[in-house]
Amino acid sequence: MEEQLERRTLDTQTADLLRNQIISGKLGAGERLTEVQIADQFQLSRGTIRSALQELKKEGLVDQLPYRGWAVSELTIRDAFELQSLRSALEALAAKLVAQTIDDTKKKRLNAAFSQLCLKAKSSNAREAAVADYDLHFCTVQLSGHKHLFDMYKLMGGQVQRYIYEANMLVENGDELIAQHAPIIDAIASGDAKKSEQLAYEHNEKEGHKLVDCLEGALIKRATKR
Amino acid sequence: MEEQLERRTLDTQTADLLRNQIISGKLGAGERLTEVQIADQFQLSRGTIRSALQELKKEGLVDQLPYRGWAVSELTIRDAFELQSLRSALEALAAKLVAQTIDDTKKKRLNAAFSQLCLKAKSSNAREAAVADYDLHFCTVQLSGHKHLFDMYKLMGGQVQRYIYEANMLVENGDELIAQHAPIIDAIASGDAKKSEQLAYEHNEKEGHKLVDCLEGALIKRATKR
Amino acid sequence: MEEQLERRTLDTQTADLLRNQIISGKLGAGERLTEVQIADQFQLSRGTIRSALQELKKEGLVDQLPYRGWAVSELTIRDAFELQSLRSALEALAAKLVAQTIDDTKKKRLNAAFSQLCLKAKSSNAREAAVADYDLHFCTVQLSGHKHLFDMYKLMGGQVQRYIYEANMLVENGDELIAQHAPIIDAIASGDAKKSEQLAYEHNEKEGHKLVDCLEGALIKRATKR
Amino acid sequence: MEEQLERRTLDTQTADLLRNQIISGKLGAGERLTEVQIADQFQLSRGTIRSALQELKKEGLVDQLPYRGWAVSELTIRDAFELQSLRSALEALAAKLVAQTIDDTKKKRLNAAFSQLCLKAKSSNAREAAVADYDLHFCTVQLSGHKHLFDMYKLMGGQVQRYIYEANMLVENGDELIAQHAPIIDAIASGDAKKSEQLAYEHNEKEGHKLVDCLEGALIKRATKR
DNA sequence: GTGGTCTAGACCACC
């Protein structure tokens, strides 16, 4: 196995590290972050930390409180709804594009992602299934070959994953999860662009309501726990 | 007294300035930018300039050439197509959302933007008409109240406007321009979400092909001129 | 590209804004200003406002009422006389210096300012003529290249302009205004330092008496109106 | 002897202290000042120090280097010339005004200042003579009763005194110093405004050239010493 | 030589 050189800049690495902590909930919503404290912790200068935080701000994972510091952003139902509706629009577009340009290579990668989803769906770990779900959609976006679409999708990635973690009962039934995605994958693989787009869009619409309901429960539970 | 104080930072101001020059073509595609030269010109430090250029890079207006500098990004047919397809998806979503939440205030703002489009469409200035076209769509995105959607739309704004400037023959027929938008505005104003979404989507699909054709001509012409 | 970036601090901007309102009479003599109210209005903190008010205090435009706040300073005949006599001394010096260093560039700028004065003098707007008068003298001070002189002149500027606004009947006869200034401009343009100084001094001496008379009327009128 | 209560604010006291150190050369031209260092030294907060430095900046004794700190301003020939020419203009005005309003009280104060000058002129200490010279002129400005003139004169005071210290061979001949001032004092005391103004002006003009010559030597010497 | 990256530290504005 080849050694991989670390060429990521310190601010990127810092952003990645913090992002993971936020996504995984180690840094909880509302938690305050101070530039100096992080700088001390990682032995970096304030400028580097600021750069990392700006990146996370762009991704919607932290809020900048003017003259008072930074805080991990709150998870609101509104955001969940907005993100889900955006996903619907973007993933439908991706599905259409992949169907239009489907070839063996793409079929292979798509099937691999779908297989992974099937695997996780049958396991008992709902969270992993949700991640596989996300990965599958991420895969279609990648395969669409649409650079601008891909960039935007990545920009939303952190927040989306965070919701998935937070609301990990998203999928109560693995078989249903598979049943939902199978026709989309089929439509794409068969090159039926219109149908792919339609199915992807409807899937997300449906999921959106479920997600919102689910989060509503999760957030209320979280709130009452405090 | 509603005077406004200038609170923009120097990097933001620099980015705005450069963005305008790129959009308007004063800085042409492929033109090289050096950090030091800009820093000297504006009497700012390199860091400030870098920050501005990073912003423009995010917006796709400049490319970073590793170890060699920066250049105004090229206008490719591929980008035009990508941007147009993204607009289709995002604006359709916006149209649906506005229709779902339409009220008198929103109707008023929408009509104002549409009137402006009609005015410009009837004038002989195709570029201004195209700008009014963009402004109308921008308006629907704003009125959708969808923050994440709005942010994404803004991120694309610079590139979109650039294409509009470059291909200012987009509209050969003002009346047609009005005829195309009128039904969408009507659908939104009447609160018909499904129809709004559908019409907005179809409108953009159609325009997409025209834009690409148009740009193909413009870019080829530009290339041969060199 | 000669775009200018905004580098003014917020307190400077606030001071500029308030200065204009005082000069133009929107904030009248004696009017009370409270730090908190201004801070709220501009969405700034009190410290920033204090800094701006201190600046205006130095310029004599506001008075600090210990433990009670701030107020727009009153216009007194005594101040008018003092300012006019100071102007005499400073502008005579400026005229001399410009004459000593006159060149084509300076002649051009001087003539431009003088032309503006002629234009306004012939119009019916006495206030604009007075402003053009002030601008012409300001111009000579600038052209003198005497930094300390310039700073002092600016320090008086707000108060002087305020008098000009208040007493806008300063010039009852446009032609006379032109006739008064023409020989000074000629002397400067011809490089006759001694004559320039002499004429400038005498001009201001004469104007001083007229200004005081004029203000006497204006202030009395203002007082009786209350 | 009665105890004198210190009612001056801390920033004023700090400004006075620093001003003296600059005038007397203990803080040399070009020397860097940092807010934090001064704050530590005097056990004051940075805000207080900033306020004092702003005051000295207004007086031209320190320069603010944006984002880099403060520095004692440099002594240039240009500044010396500018200050001297300004003094000429302002002191001539003062002399005229005092002559116009001369009375026994003023005569007394004027004579006291002049006697002091005579005393010091005959001593061997050129610097003290120069200070007495300055004090005499300061006295006329005070006696003029012209508040704005007085404020401006004070604003220049620090820089003027600094030059006097730097070039303390200004007066090589005490008798001549007395001979120069006597006719001015006489003219003022006799109430001859025109003559007072004229003599004061000419005196300063003459002194100006000498000062510049003198400083040229002093500054060159200072430079070569380094 | 220029960009890529990071640090140290200054003033600015707010709390």
Place this chain on the structure above:
DNA sequence: GTGGTCTAGACCACT
């Protein structure tokens, strides 16, 4: 005292 903004300059890698 903190964050907000900007500067200066170090050192390294690449062209």
